[in-house]
Amino acid sequence: NYAGEDHTLLLPLWAGIPDRQLAQVMINRAILNAERFDRPFGIPACPLIPRAKADSVCLSVYLPWNQLICEGLLAYGFRKEAARLVVHMMTGVIQNLKGKRAFYQRYHAETGQGLGERNAVSGLAPVGLFMKVLGVQVLSSTRVRLEGKNPFPWPVSIQFKGLKIVRGLDRTEVIFPNGKSVIVDDPAPCIVSLP
Numbered sequence: 001n002y003a004g005e006d007h008t009l010l011l012p013l014w015a016g017i018p019d020r021q022l023a024q025v026m027i028n029r030a031i032l033n034a035e036r037f038d039r040p041f042g043i044p045a046c047p048l049i050p051r052a053k054a055d056s057v058c059l060s061v062y063l064p065w066n067q068l069i070c071e072g073l074l075a076y077g078f079r080k081e082a083a084r085l086v087v088h089m090m091t092g093v094i095q096n097l098k099g100k101r102a103f104y105q106r107y108h109a110e111t112g113q114g115l116g117e118r119n120a121v122s123g124l125a126p127v128g129l130f131m132k133v134l135g136v137q138v139l140s141s142t143r144v145r146l147e148g149k150n151p152f153p154w155p156v157s158i159q160f161k162g163l164k165i166v167r168g169l170d171r172t173e174v175i176f177p178n179g180k181s182v183i184v185d186d187p188a189p190c191i192v193s194l195p
Helices: 020-031 052-058 063-075 079-100 127-134
Strands: 104-108 114-118 136-140 143-146 156-160 163-167 172-175 181-184 190-193
Touching (some): 063 079, 063 127, 127 136, 136 163, 143 172
Antiparallel strands (some): 143 190, 163 172, 172 181
């Protein structure tokens, strides 16, 4: 029947349909609720398992769907919640890369185990999403766009063609290929370029 919930019910966030108050309710009651969609390795396809044989399908984390939900969180300004979801997704991906040296079509929401096709494109680490949540956009080796603060609980270092960005908890240092650096501690959106 059609009475069950699945992860597609969270896509109105990505589409920008609910107002901010309703979006907050969806996040608190569904995304951050351990009895529904909050799992250690991402948002599963279904929060409840109708029968035992459906476990691997219902508890599958599909990264493309999770990415859309995460983009919705960002669009509403819920950067910390988006960062939390990215950490959950990346934990499963990294666990399988270290243990099995492979990406998988999907990941088990409770164990992180890779499921389905091995080295499937849909199971690649969402690096672009990670950068978006981090608030860093590399425009070139001499230009970087920064926005907000680092929402992750640890500093993040990024290297690109001799450019190094160290995004701490309260400040960001951009070190250009020629060795010159710029420190930014204002969370307002800005473009940092080679002086």
